Amino acid sequence: MKATNAKKATKPKAAKTRPVGRPRADRRRRERPPDEEILFQAARLFARQGVAATTTRQIAAAAGLRQPSLFHWFPTKDAIVEALLESTIGATLDHAERVSKERHGAALRLFRVLRFDARHLCSSPYDLTALVLSPESRSSRYGRFWKRRARLIEIIGDLIAAGIREGSLVEMDRKLATRLVFGMDEGVLTWFDREGAWTPDLVGETFAELALRALLRDPKDLAALQREAGPLHDEP
Amino acid sequence: MKATNAKKATKPKAAKTRPVGRPRADRRRRERPPDEEILFQAARLFARQGVAATTTRQIAAAAGLRQPSLFHWFPTKDAIVEALLESTIGATLDHAERVSKERHGAALRLFRVLRFDARHLCSSPYDLTALVLSPESRSSRYGRFWKRRARLIEIIGDLIAAGIREGSLVEMDRKLATRLVFGMDEGVLTWFDREGAWTPDLVGETFAELALRALLRDPKDLAALQREAGPLHDEP
DNA sequence: GTCAATACCTATCGCGTGATAGGTTTAGTC
């Protein structure tokens, strides 16, 4: 009787610290669940080396697994890339769709969309440098992501066109302007250092400030835009 | 006697159309010498697929050779990447060094450096999208290229700082401004279509115009800058 | 204790890769 009770007192304690399943060869603690850890480490490696040059063995080792174990969580290497791409752009496109429909001047809407996107790129849990900017991701396999990205470009282009029509933005080739501005936006991915001195908010604000100074007929309007827009960190 | 003469009349004609060396299996004419054709086709494939995902068999087929023949012209696949990287940035850095030393206002010098670089990126004989923007090229193997690129960024940063000191450009975090402007510059690589409607000159001019509008204290100074700078196609 | 589910492991496969080795085909020189 007494021996049985002593055994039961020991078991619940072990249950709280051990996940179900075979223990790993790599005993190091991981702060994320396995699928998220795989994505996190994959993104890091992709950003540093590119997708094709990153092997599944490297990803597995970085995530604390053996290479074939990756296929328990993702059906193919490709599926990892796809999951990373899908993890981006959703929030920023939703925000852009919402803001672009509001009853405000085009310049204000543009300002808010741009700074939100740049901040979002800097603060994603995953380092997306390689994925968004590299030709490796241009495959038709990721058509959904590229469609949504094209939609975001379209929204920005429409806002620039509306600003030109309203007279708040300077006359120019609206498509070329869209490309240049969006290039500066995504260009953030090539230099933003997640361990560096600049915060995502600061980058978002400064980028949008420069973009609007470039486009506004009268850059003195910028101060009013910044006031009306409010602090970036209040955007949902 | 006569038969011998007839034979000699035929040979000189063949000598003018046939290069020395074994004929290719792929008989199609190539407009460039073999090494240049390899670089051209490699750049095209790298831009579309990325470096690691492009095989030497693909490069060879595109250049009209068999795969091992590549190694007659380049010692390794890597050497192809290196040659492409070296083919860029030389002219633009020389120009930037020269212009940045001239006795003109910082804003004018900056304007000329920026538009030259953007045009240069658009008009390179090789499509460098994958090489300049992708992590694949970040290897220490290409240290020389990355040093020169850093020098270019430094020159632009110094010009921005000088403009801020002179009072022609707005006060702001000079390093962040440099990064954003250079991001727009290189971002051109992600969207410029060599078969498209925009010319390299137009892109160079428009990019520099937007960048200076963003940075100038008084954007009305832009017109004077454009006049003083003269047409981009006159830059050597 | 048995069984099922879960999360891993080791072993291995079929295939494709960059590169080497040796041979072939041409023009040019003597």
Added chain:
DNA sequence: GACTAAACCTATCACGCGATAGGTATTGAC
């Protein structure tokens, strides 16, 4: 015609890749 250099070719290699197959080690439920 013999020889050399140049520019190719075919054949092959050693290696590493993504993925499959089957087994192992744990928890939790009964």
